[in-house]
Amino acid sequence: MSRMNRVSSGGPARGRTGEDTRGAHTDESFLDGTSRTEESGREASRSDVSPAEAPATEVSRAETSRTYDVVVIGSGAGGLAAGVTARLRGLSVVVLEKTPLYGGTTALSGGALWIPDSFHLAEAGLGDSRAAGRAYLDATVGDRVPAARKEAYLDQGPRMVREFHDRTDVRFVHTDGYSDYYPERSGGFARGRSIEPEIFDLNRLPAAERALMRRAALPTYGLTLTSYDFRYLNMVTRTWAGKRASLRVGLRAARALADGSKPIALGEALVARLRHSLGVLGGHLWLGAPMTRLLTNEAGRVNGVRARHDGRDVTFRARRGVVLASGSFAGNQRLRERYLPSPTRAAWSSAPEGNDGDGLREGLRLGAGVDLMEKVWGAPSVVVPGREAPFFLVADRGIPGMAVVDGRGERYVNEAAPYHEFVDAMYAHREKTGAETAPSWLVLDARSKARYLFMGLFPGRPFPRELVGSGFVKKAGTLEELAAGMGVPADRFARTIARFNTFARQGSDEDFGRGDSAYDRYYGDPTLPNPNLAPLAKPPYYAVPVVPGDLGTKGGLTTDEHARVLREDGSVLGGLYATGNASAAVMGETYPGPGATIGPAMTFAYAAVGHMAGGAADTARG
Secondary structure, X not given: OOOOOOOOOOOOOOOOOOOOOOOOEEOOOOOOOOOHHHHOHHHHHHOOOOOOOOOOOOOOOXXXXXXXXXXXXOOOHHHHHHHHHHHHOOOOEEEEOOOOOEOXXXXXXXXXXXXXXXXXXXXXOOOOOHHHHHHHHHHHOHHHOOHHHHHHHHHHXXXXXXXXXXXXXXXXXXXXXXXXXXXXXXXXXXXXXXXXXXXXXXXXXXXXXXXXXXXXXXXXXXXXXXHHHHHHHXXXXXXXXXXXXXXXXXXXXXXXXXXXOOEEOHHXXXXXXXXXXXXXXXXXXXXXXXXXXXXXXXXXXXXXXEEEEOOEEEEEEEEXXXXXXXXXXXXXXXXXXXXXXXXXXXXXXOOOOOOOOHHHHHHHHOOEOEXXXXXXXXXXXXXXXXXXXXXXXXXXXXXXXXXXXXXOOOOOXXXXXXXXXXXXXXXXXXXXXXXXXXXXXXXXXXXXXXXXXXXXXXXXXXXXXXXXXXXXXXXXXXXXXXXXXXXXXXXXXXXXXXXXXXXXXXXXXXOOOOOOOHHHHOOOOOOOOOOOOOOOXXXXXXXXXXXXXXXXXXXXXXXXXXXXXXXXXXXXXXXXXXXXXXXOOOOOOOOOOOOOOHHHHHHHHHHHHXXXXXXXXXXXXX
């Protein structure tokens, strides 16, 4: 999964202990006074790492300037990967995080990377190749992105995961069966190219570091679930594989209780592994240090950053360059209204606070070009009243006995389609027909509610009473009553469900092809002729409103194959690099597979620092 389903609640961003962590900085020393370099010396040696830069013990309030080889903005996977790569290349580095917590959007995600031709795929016997990866990118991304960037991804991605595996604690495992999103296209893999982080014991980080890491607050009831676990656990009432997954997850929880470990998975595990590796290698991380300005020399080359920390301005000079890994502009309503299709709401985004477009703002000020500004990493979502973040519908759209209708009570999309495609369809259908799709209505019956996980609720567990009582979740004994609750025409809705049920009984969706793709079937019920189809026939019926949410915006600064930021005329903006959602996506207007956001973020962070370390001169483009 690009992001696990979640319902989260709570107030302002805080550490797990509830302590306010604003203004904190870490890794200038261990917060308990012990140098991480000293404590982890033997482990660093085992990981074949470069000697760590001697950490300072405290930052003087009078000190207003520091110098590093590399300055990184943002502490998600891209930013932390840049920091780790810098230390592997023997470069001093500081990672500046705007918010009080490190981890960014990555910490809330599934933590997957989509990397063609990685050694994980070779070990799994998939027979992937660079040629197959290129064919698939050509079939999905097409020529929307320069060929040199796609080639760089195919080249640098496998190198990055191999080196990180061999020299750091950043390790992954292939998620077998999690299909590429378009496996039927040339070069597509039904078994998937996605890799997810290995489970990590959070106790390996110091207590203070644990408190400063952003947590996902997934509705897993204290269980540690990988994306591989979740696929089968979703079928716990239907298959033996589901029951075995339940046993596996339960035993994992029992072992943790017995030995005192704190296993974490998904995006949290990836962030923790990167954070641990950065600390072992001697990289620095400052929290609560928002960038206020990019600095340049007389020739216009970026040579540093001004940030605000603990009530004062601090200048961070960069000998080699600055990497913008500052995330998207998903939280900036003004920019959303300027660039994105309407309607759009910052409250619909699953990106955490801090995604305000800071890197975009500074890049534009220096004359950088932008691209893909009208696009998002689409995520059909339910915005639950009183909850901190939307609930991102992933597996929920693959279960049988469920359909999605517009404001006219009619289906308009393959409900199990890849999530970005689903959101694109919401806007396209609204523009073409005038039918309201924000919200659309996801409808399911009592049988599906009893059989499958839905919105984080285990099979058979009722919706919270306050959601039904308030009318947010519609519940009715008949389809006619449900139509009235949704405010859609009852006759049209009845015809829609009758037609859908006919397709479900025959096992073929003649309107939208639901269940035809291996990707659709990944979260379906394998005991049915079509894993994604069953009649909507058993009352009571339920409906929840679905909006066109996102995981972040896709548009950003234009970059080249080295992740160097380009000006509007195509020339290189010297000293400035960008990755992740601060840059225009290498995946163009599409989403080839699970992990196609984090994979490029880490890959181009790796490429950027590699280019700095190589000492290659910035060259103009014409």
